[in-house]
Amino acid sequence: MELSGLQIFKYLPAAKKAEHTNCKECECPTCMAFALKLAKNQVEISACPYAPEELKERFEQARKQPQKTVEIAGLKIGGENVLYRHEKTFINPTALAVVVDMSKPDFEGRIKRLENFEITRVSETFKIDLVILKNCTQNIQTTLRTIREEEFLKLPLNDAGRGDFQATADNLLHIRTKAILEKNEEFAEPTYVYFKSGQDINEVCAQASFYICKYANMLVFEDFDEALFSTLITLRQNIFTDPQKPLQVEAKIYEFNNPDENSIIFMTTNFALTFFAVANELENLSVPSYLVVTPADGMSVLTAWSAEKFTATMAARTLKKFDLAGRVKTRKIIIPGLLAHMQKELQEEIKDFEIVVGTREAYEIADFVKNMTA
Numbered sequence: 572m573e574l575s576g577l578q579i580f581k582y583l584p585a586a587k588k589a590e591h592t593n594c595k596e597c598e599c600p601t602c603m604a605f606a607l608k609l610a611k612n613q614v615e616i617s618a619c620p621y622a623p624e625e626l627k628e629r630f631e632q633a634r635k636q637p638q639k640t641v642e643i644a645g646l647k648i649g650g651e652n653v654l655y656r657h658e659k660t661f662i663n664p665t666a667l668a669v670v671v672d673m674s675k676p677d678f679e680g681r682i683k684r685l686e687n688f689e690i691t692r693v694s695e696t697f698k699i700d701l702v703i704l705k706n707c708t709q710n711i712q713t714t715l716r717t718i719r720e721e722e723f724l725k726l727p728l729n730d731a732g733r734g735d736f737q738a739t740a741d742n743l744l745h746i747r748t749k750a751i752l753e754k755n756e757e758f759a760e761p762t763y764v765y766f767k768s769g770q771d772i773n774e775v776c777a778q779a780s781f782y783i784c785k786y787a788n789m790l791v792f793e794d795f796d797e798a799l800f801s802t803l804i805t806l807r808q809n810i811f812t813d814p815q816k817p818l819q820v821e822a823k824i825y826e827f828n829n830p831d832e833n834s835i836i837f838m839t840t841n842f843a844l845t846f847f848a849v850a851n852e853l854e855n856l857s858v859p860s861y862l863v864v865t866p867a868d869g870m871s872v873l874t875a876w877s878a879e880k881f882t883a884t885m886a887a888r889t890l891k892k893f894d895l896a897g898r899v900k901t902r903k904i905i906i907p908g909l910l911a912h913m914q915k916e917l918q919e920e921i922k923d924f925e926i927v928v929g930t931r932e933a934y935e936i937a938d939f940v941k942n943m944t945a
């Protein structure tokens with residue numbers, strides 16, 4: 572665990588009312604100022620000649636990286652500092668690797684299939700992270716990141732697989748706990764689990780999903796299946812988002828089904844999950860539409876409103892910036908039902924459009940539009 576400023580301060584002369592209290596030899600005005608800076612790694616502990624050995628040891632222990640980072644041609648594995656994402660953030664998503672046996676006659680077709688695999692989720696595009704080349708005796712041309720099996724096996728990685736699911740899951744938990752909570756160097760190597768060919772795909776999916784959550788740094792598969800990888804990548808993206816950075820999309824006017832100047836207009840904030848929920852409904856409508864997305868630091872509509880990231884003035888400014896009134900003849904804007912209380916306020920600021928209160932949930936949009944256009 573990292574030491575806080577207060578924990579450090581307790582070891583310093585000022586806390587003990589001892590000689591050298593606030594002597595400034597560390598170039599900080601007080602011992603407390605030094606402690607606070609040290610907690611943020613803005614000074615070296617050696618700057619205070621009166622720091623006791625016990626503090627130095629605790630500080631060094633706290634500073635130790637609990638899990639090593641291993642890099643394979645730009646792919647980073649491991650380097651995690653916490654057990655739970657909400658404590659800070661996870662660093663490197665569980666890498667998904669596929670083994671290609673080059674002694675098999677169809678290996679080139681298999682590599683092509685891996686190259687062609689690509690999925691986009693919440694504006695991020697994903698491909699296979701790594702191809703492990705087994706029985707590789709020749710150079711191959713591929714756009715994917717590769718490593719020969721013999722080199723892969725030499726990497727400082729911990730094969731955490733124990734044959735069956737429960738034993739492997741227990742082992743992964745044990746290794747990560749030892750690494751993070753005890754900073755035990757024996758457990759500092761990133762972990763991987765290897766899935767052999769021929770296993771039931773549903774079991775592989777369930778097990779791999781668990782290992783992504785707790786706590787494999789890499790999964791290696793002898794079999795490749797597009798649906799399996801799409802599922803795992805989608806799960807992984809959810810687990811490895813940074814809780815301190817809301818997912819957001821670009822603030823702009825989005826078009827669905829080739830809208831023209833008479834098409835209906837919706838408005839929401841740039842929180843990615845809200846955007847994709849609404850966009851999905853608008854894509855499936857039988858009528859074309861626009862979606863005005865306002866900048867709100869990736870906050871959902873109610874959060875943005877309470878944090879003053881969605882105000883009537885800001886909404887009006889967004890419409891002006893994109894010259895919506897000049898682009899369309901439609902004179903109605905549908906706002907989320909959750910912002911019904913802002914209707915009057917928005918109407919006062921947005922003179923060119925009538926503000927219509929829409930649905931609270933995205934799935935209600937289709938019925939709402941049907942009633943509106945009936």
Ligand code: SF4
Nearest residue numbers: 593594595597602619
């Ligand atoms: Fe306090 Fe040490 Fe800085 Fe002196 S050198 S002010 S004792 S922290």
